[in-house]
Amino acid sequence: MKVVITRIELVNLVGKIQNIVPVKPTIPILSNILIEAIDDQLILSVTDLTVSVRIYVEAKVLEEGAITLPAKRFFQLIRELTAIQVEIHAPSSEIALVNAGTSRFKIQGMHKDEFPKFPNLSEGIQLNLSSSQLSYLLSRTSFAAARDDSKHALNGILLQSLENTIVFIGTDGKRLAKNNIEIDNIPTDSSSYIIPLKAVEEMIRLLDSKEDDPVTLTLMPDKIAVEFKSVTLITKLLSGQYPDVSRVIPEQIANPIALNRDELMSLLRQVSLFTSENSNSVRFTFTTGELHLSAMSGSIGEGKVHMPVNYGGEKLEVAFNPNYFLDMLRHSKDESVHFSISDPYNPGLITDSTSAQFVIMPMRLEVNVS
Known part of the structure; x- marks a missing residue:
């Protein structure tokens, strides 16, 4: 095998797939990257036996062939090269010569036949x-x-x-x-x-x-x-x-609570600073026209914030993990989201104008913040 490719293209290709290579492979070949030169293409493949990725790019193929090389060491090497083009030459099935400008390297590889075969997709x-x-x-x-x-x-x-x-x-x-x-x-x-x-x-x-x-x-x-x-x-x-x-996705209530997404995210980030690792919860208190958020930690202090909402029911207190709630708001798309909840013991439902449904389970209510 002998192929010539620009260094930037090669670095980009290997960089896209090298995350798949397992840190502690069950068999040695899994720490390698399969490099194939076929027709006018350079094809790179990696696998951890669960996830497999193949990527290709046009390249100048002087001799067709294939070899597997240690993925981590190969990636580290090509990132450090300064030449514009890189030549990969495999004179045998287990040795590769990497030439870049005036630099010359010889890398010990493994035979391509040891690399797991790519699955057939024709019948899917x-x-x-x-x-x-x-x-x-x-x-x-x-x-x-x-x-x-x-x-x-x-x-x-x-x-x-x-x-x-x-x-x-x-x-x-x-x-x-x-x-x-x-x-x-x-x-x-x-x-x-x-x-x-x-x-x-x-x-x-x-x-x-x-x-x-x-x-x-x-x-x-x-x-x-x-x-x-x-x-x-x-x-x-x-x-x-x-x-x-x-069974756990609640139905959206007739008049869900409208929440300003950005304002609520800001307030949640503020008050979550007063949660502890042992009790990572924020109390949501809904009263007529307002949502109060509070958190307290004996070693940190306490935080209280509030915002206007369109709530008109009886006082409702429920606790949620603020990080989970923030995740759901972050993945919502509208300026205002809708929140449906029936009581402090059943899950809450966050929806927006898309078909998405985000469900969050309540946490145990702690003693009221004074």
């Missing part, structure tokens, strides 16, 4: 949407997913394929985010897929949220794939049963 169900749509759905859902939860299925987001609609749900048991979008080419049979959070975060990172470039989402029984521009990401699905979240 294909859905078409834009990069901005998919990025939007994933980012507004994944923040609520669990991390390292003993309930394995919660460490990912649920994708449901329904008639003319795909639904994304993330929850850690304390909060929930649900988003959906209508698309035309969905099969009539409904299906569910649990996507690992690592794969979701890589999709968000790779997708261009500001562009409407076409994305192909391929659904298979045990994996899904996202194809976007020159990138293909494939992930295995999480096993297990995702909880039936429909």
